[in-house]
Amino acid sequence: MTATAEETRTPTDPNGRAPTSWRHRLAERGVDRTLWLLAPAVVFAGVLFLYPFFYGLQLSFQPTDGGSPFANYVTFFQDPFLRDTIGTTLGLGLPAALVNVLASIPVAYVMRGKVRGKRTLTTILVVPITLGTVLTAQGLIMYAGPDGWLNKALLGLGVIDSELVLTHNWIGVFLSLVITGFPFAFLLTLSYISGIDPSLDRAAATLGAGAWQRFRTITLPLLAPGLSITFMLTFVLAFSVFPSAQLVGDPAGSTRVISIAAYEAAFQDVDYSMGSAMAMIMAVVMLVVIGLVMVWRASLYRGATGGKG
Amino acid sequence: MTQHDFQELRLDGVTRRYGTQNALTDLSLSIRGGEFVALLGPSGCGKSTALNCLAGLLPLTEGAIHLDDRRIDTVQPEQRGFGMVFQNYALFPHMSVRKNIGFGLKMRKVGKAELNQRVDEAVAIVQLEEHQHKMPGQLSGGQQQRVAIARAIALRPPLVLMDEPLSNLDAQLRLEMRMEIRRLHQNLGLTTIYVTHDQEEALSMADRLVVLREGAMQQFGTPESIYDYPSNAYVAGFMGYRNLLELDVTRADADDVVVQGPDLTLHGSNREEVTAGRAVAAIRPADFVMGEVDGNRLEVTVEVAEYHGRELSVEAAMPSGQKVYFRTQERVAPGDRVVLGVPAHRVLVFRGAEATAAGLAA
Numbered sequence: 151m152t153a154t155a156e157e158t159r160t161p162t163d164p165n166g167r168a169p170t171s172w173r174h175r176l177a178e179r180g181v182d183r184t185l186w187l188l189a190p191a192v193v194f195a196g197v198l199f200l201y202p203f204f205y206g207l208q209l210s211f212q213p214t215d216g217g218s219p220f221a222n223y224v225t226f227f228q229d230p231f232l233r234d235t236i237g238t239t240l241g242l243g244l245p246a247a248l249v250n251v252l253a254s255i256p257v258a259y260v261m262r263g264k265v266r267g268k269r270t271l272t273t274i275l276v277v278p279i280t281l282g283t284v285l286t287a288q289g290l291i292m293y294a295g296p297d298g299w300l301n302k303a304l305l306g307l308g309v310i311d312s313e314l315v316l317t318h319n320w321i322g323v324f325l326s327l328v329i330t331g332f333p334f335a336f337l338l339t340l341s342y343i344s345g346i347d348p349s350l351d352r353a354a355a356t357l358g359a360g361a362w363q364r365f366r367t368i369t370l371p372l373l374a375p376g377l378s379i380t381f382m383l384t385f386v387l388a389f390s391v392f393p394s395a396q397l398v399g400d401p402a403g404s405t406r407v408i409s410i411a412a413y414e415a416a417f418q419d420v421d422y423s424m425g426s427a428m429a430m431i432m433a434v435v436m437l438v439v440i441g442l443v444m445v446w447r448a449s450l451y452r453g454a455t456g457g458k459g
Numbered sequence: 460m461t462q463h464d465f466q467e468l469r470l471d472g473v474t475r476r477y478g479t480q481n482a483l484t485d486l487s488l489s490i491r492g493g494e495f496v497a498l499l500g501p502s503g504c505g506k507s508t509a510l511n512c513l514a515g516l517l518p519l520t521e522g523a524i525h526l527d528d529r530r531i532d533t534v535q536p537e538q539r540g541f542g543m544v545f546q547n548y549a550l551f552p553h554m555s556v557r558k559n560i561g562f563g564l565k566m567r568k569v570g571k572a573e574l575n576q577r578v579d580e581a582v583a584i585v586q587l588e589e590h591q592h593k594m595p596g597q598l599s600g601g602q603q604q605r606v607a608i609a610r611a612i613a614l615r616p617p618l619v620l621m622d623e624p625l626s627n628l629d630a631q632l633r634l635e636m637r638m639e640i641r642r643l644h645q646n647l648g649l650t651t652i653y654v655t656h657d658q659e660e661a662l663s664m665a666d667r668l669v670v671l672r673e674g675a676m677q678q679f680g681t682p683e684s685i686y687d688y689p690s691n692a693y694v695a696g697f698m699g700y701r702n703l704l705e706l707d708v709t710r711a712d713a714d715d716v717v718v719q720g721p722d723l724t725l726h727g728s729n730r731e732e733v734t735a736g737r738a739v740a741a742i743r744p745a746d747f748v749m750g751e752v753d754g755n756r757l758e759v760t761v762e763v764a765e766y767h768g769r770e771l772s773v774e775a776a777m778p779s780g781q782k783v784y785f786r787t788q789e790r791v792a793p794g795d796r797v798v799l800g801v802p803a804h805r806v807l808v809f810r811g812a813e814a815t816a817a818g819l820a821a
Contacts, residue, residue, distance in 0.1 A: 352516050353549035355536040356620075357563035357610070367562075371553050451553035453596050 210427035222427035232428075235408040236435055239389055242320065242407060244439075246327035247385035250335040251377055253328075258339040259369065263348065272340075275333045286329050287397035291317050294325065322398035323405045327391060331384045338383065342376030343369070346455045372455045378447040382440050389436055408432050463492030463650065464617035465527045473522035473532075475508050475674075482508040484674045485522070490667075492617075495644050495651045497665035499658060499697070505674035506654045510620050513652060515539050526617065537566075542611030542649075544621040548603045550595035556606050557582070557591045563614045581613040584643065601632045608640070612649060621653045625660065637664060658697055662686060670694050691731060692739040692809035700741035701784045705811060708738045716808045722777040726754050727806030737811030742801055744772065747785035752800030759783050761795045775799075 176182065211219040218224070226232045257275075261268055278286060294300050294316040301313040316322060346369060354364045392409040399405030408428060416425025468490040475483040483505040490496050498506040511517040513524065515536030524532040531539055542563075550559050561578040569577070582591045585605035595603055604624060611619055624640070625633045641664050644651050655661050661668045662682040670677040670685065670693075678690040689695035696703055706718035706725065716729040718738050725740050747757075759775035762782075770786045775797070777783060785799060 347547070347549065349545050349547060349549040350551060352514075352536075353543065353545055353610075354551070354562070354566075355516065356514055356539075356541060356543040357614070358537045358540065358566040359562075360535075360537050363566060368551060453552055453594070455552060 206426040206429055209423050210430050212423055214421050214423045222424045223431070225424070226427060226431060232411055235406055235411045236431070238405065239391070239407040239409075239432075240435070240439075242323055242327065242391060242395075242405065243385055243388040246324055246331060246388040247335075247381050249328055250331040250384045250388075251339070251381045253332060254336040254339040254380070255373070255377070257336055258343045259365070261340060262343045262346075272337075275336055277333075278329050279333050283326065283330055283393040284397065286326055287394050290322060290326055290329070290398050294322070317398045319400050320404045323391065323395050326394035326398050327388045330394075331387055334387065335380050335384045338380040339373070339377065342373055342380070345376075346372050350455075371451060374450050375447055375452045378443050378450075382443050385439060386436055389432070389439075408435075463648065465492045465650075467491060467525075467527055468618065468650065469525045470509075470513075471523045471525070473509065473512055473524060474520045475505075475512055475517060476520040481674050483512065486671075486674075486676055487522075488669065488676070488679060490650065490652070492650055493648050495641075495653065495664060495666045497653045497655055497661035497668040498671060499655060499661040499668050500671035501656055501697075503673070504671040506656075506671050507622055508674070509671070510543075510622050510652065510654045513618070514541055514543050514620050540614065540616055542614060542616035542619040544604075544607045544611045544619070544624045546623045546626060548595075548607040548627075550603055550606055550610070552595055555592055555594055556587060556598070559595065559606055560591075560609045560613050562610065567614065577613060581609040584612070584647075585609040585639075600628050601636065604628065604636060605639075608643070612643070612647065615647075615649070617650060619649045619651045621651065623654055623656065625655075626657075633660075640664065658699065670697060688730070689741070689807065692741055692811075695739075695741035695807055695809065699743055700807065701744050702740075702742040704740045704742070704781065704783075706738060706740055708733055708735050708808075711735065715803070718808060720781070721779045722781065723757050724754075725801075725806050725808075726803040727808040728804050730807045731809040733808050733810055739809045739811050741807045741809060742805065744784045744786045746805040747783075747787070747799045747801050749787065749789060750798055750800050753803040755801050755803065755806065757783060757799040757801075759797060759799060761791045761793050761797065764791055764793060 210222055213219070213221040215221070261271065265271075281289075292298055294314075296313050296315070296317070298317075300316070301310075304310045305313060316325065350368050350372075351364050354368050359367065390409055391407055392413065395401055395405045395407045395410055399407075401410050409432065412425050412428035412432065415421050415428060468488075470486055470488045470490075473483060473486040474481065486505075486509060488496075498509055500506050508517060512519055512532070515532075515534060519532050522532070523530055551562065554562070557578055560581050561574050564574045564577055582588055585608055587602065587605055587609065590598060590602055595606060598606065604627075607624070611621075621640070625636050628636060637660060640651075640653075643649075653661070653664060662685075665682060667679065667681055668685060669679045672693055677694050678685055680688075685694065686698055689698050689700065692703055704718075704720065704725070706720040706723075708716060709719045709724070710717040711729055711733050713732075714729055716727055716733050716738065718725050718727065718740050727740055757777060759777050761773055761775045763774040765772040767786075770788050771791060773785050773787060773791060775783045775785065783799070789797075791797060
């Protein structure tokens with residue numbers, strides 16, 4: 151019995167201290183059983199994102215008509231009708247994301263503290279997210295379309311002589327992107343701006359900074375990293391615009407965005423390989439924009455914005 | 460340091476209401492240039508409200524504030540030019556220590572050479588030379604506090620406002636910074652208004668202090684006068700008169716009063732024109748002695764004895780269950796029965812109406 155006890159005793163290091171167990175050392179590095187909580191997310195990402203992504207990636211290198219693996223990409227960049235969709239999409243997505251972010255700053259700034267009716271206004275602003283793009287497009291046509299209330303009212307009042315063309319063109323899609331994207335940008339910006347310690351603003355005031363100087367020297371620099379995230383997310387949303395480009399845009403012309411071209415390739419021409427290639431090009435363009443924003447973000451102060459410096 | 464930017468800071472009936480709630484009621488004060496004044500009271504007493512009103516961060520509901528003949532309560536905070544030190548320091552996290560300290564100068568459009576020189580001075584005053592190029596997040600609490608002070612005084616403001624600046628520091632550092640702030644005030648002569656809930660801090664730092672309760676001023680005076688002559692039972696409770704015994708008045712004249720309870724009769728000094736009815740006898744734990752004094756005799760049983768080095772801090776009970784707190788150098792133990800006495804002039808008798816709330820505050 152004594153021998154057994156001797157063998158099972160915890161081994162000791164030369165200094166005579168028991169070495170910490172591997173389980174403890176792993177836990178120090180954040181590896182413990184709570185990691186299992188990540189399992190659903192990992193499975194979800196694998197099944198619904200990684201697998202389709204890599205499937206599409208390899209599909210894009212297997213052109214339907216045979217030929218070089220890069221044939222789809224070559225076709226895309228040689229055909230102006232396809233190539234120009236990148237510019238068209240950026241021409242919608244970038245201004246829409248920029249306007250959404252810039253417009254959300256003053257609203258969030260006003261709403262950052264305790265404001266009467268804050269919840270009501272927030273609810274009203276959030277409604278467009280819950281409606282979805284199709285209902286928004288429908289509403290936009292009824293309101294701003296050729297026979298919409300806006301045109302009828304303006305014509306009736308004699309403000310304009312001929313109706314304003316606000317739908318079925320670039321403006322229509324842009325408005326739709328702002329309506330659906332702004333609430334999203336606003337909510338994000340509001341949460342970032344609420345995270346800035348209000349006493350910083352008060353401290354700046356006692357040091358002689360006026361309202362605009364306080365915003366420019368304190369709030370804006372602390373908000374900028376959050377704004378860059380907000381911009382990226384609203385840009386990604388706007389870049390994959392599809393329903394509104396179809397419904398309130400000019401899908402054959404000025405708002406022929408890349409997702410429409412991909413949809414046509416995959417589901418009208420039944421060329422999944424070409425459709426996949428366009429989806430990959432879309433992803434790369436988005437990543438380039440996000441990469442540029444990230445580079446800019448890296449140059450900013452990104453530490454704590456709350457109480458203790 | 461006799462030259463000050465102003466002679467008198469005057470608050471006339473300063474009132475601040477939130478809805479129907481009075482955070483600050485009719486506060487009238489006159490503060491001399493160069494003075495160090497503490498606003499003292501428990502949380503919710505209106506002391507921070509008063510400070511924010513002075514800084515211009517809260518508009519007044521009623522009343523006026525004058526700096527000599529200039530009315531300042533209508534002036535925007537950025538135009539008042541007062542320095543303020545916040546409880547959480549409120550350092551700008553994206554600026555270095557130097558930039559933080561120079562922020563106010565930059566806003567004043569002070570030239571670069573002068574700005575640098577004045578920041579150097581401020582850095583030297585708070586002894587942060589080694590850390591001046593760091594970001595606030597890299598500093599310890601005490602260092603951050605120094606930056607906050609340097610930033611507030613870099614403009615040499617006529618008035619420095621401090622909102623519980625030491626409450627986030629540990630005990631040791633708090634004592635050091637207390638000395639530091641006091642030294643700064645002596646050297647620079649900046650008029651300072653200092654908000655705190657710690658009576659020891661207020662007594663040790665301030666030239667004069669204001670005791671506030673539920674938005675109303677209770678007493679305004681030097682530390683000595685408030686410590687020795689609290690104006691009512693509430694102030695007494697806040698100033699370390701831990702025993703607030705509610706008793707019946709049996710005999711009273713202008714100076715002396717006799718109060719009686721189930722267990723005791725106390726001869727005390729009449730501090731609030733007590734005539735009859737209920738009254739509160741306020742006694743400091745340290746004023747009790749062993750054995751009857753001036754006819755004051757309390758028979759108590761020791762319940763808890765805390766060791767405080769040279770003395771013991773003791774909680775004891777009278778036969779009725781009334782608790783008595785006293786300090787003694789005798790080595791008493793729980794269960795011991797002792798007879799306490801207290802000189803009549805150390806028993807301060809106040810009116811009874813305030814008794815309950817004051818007892819809670821104590």
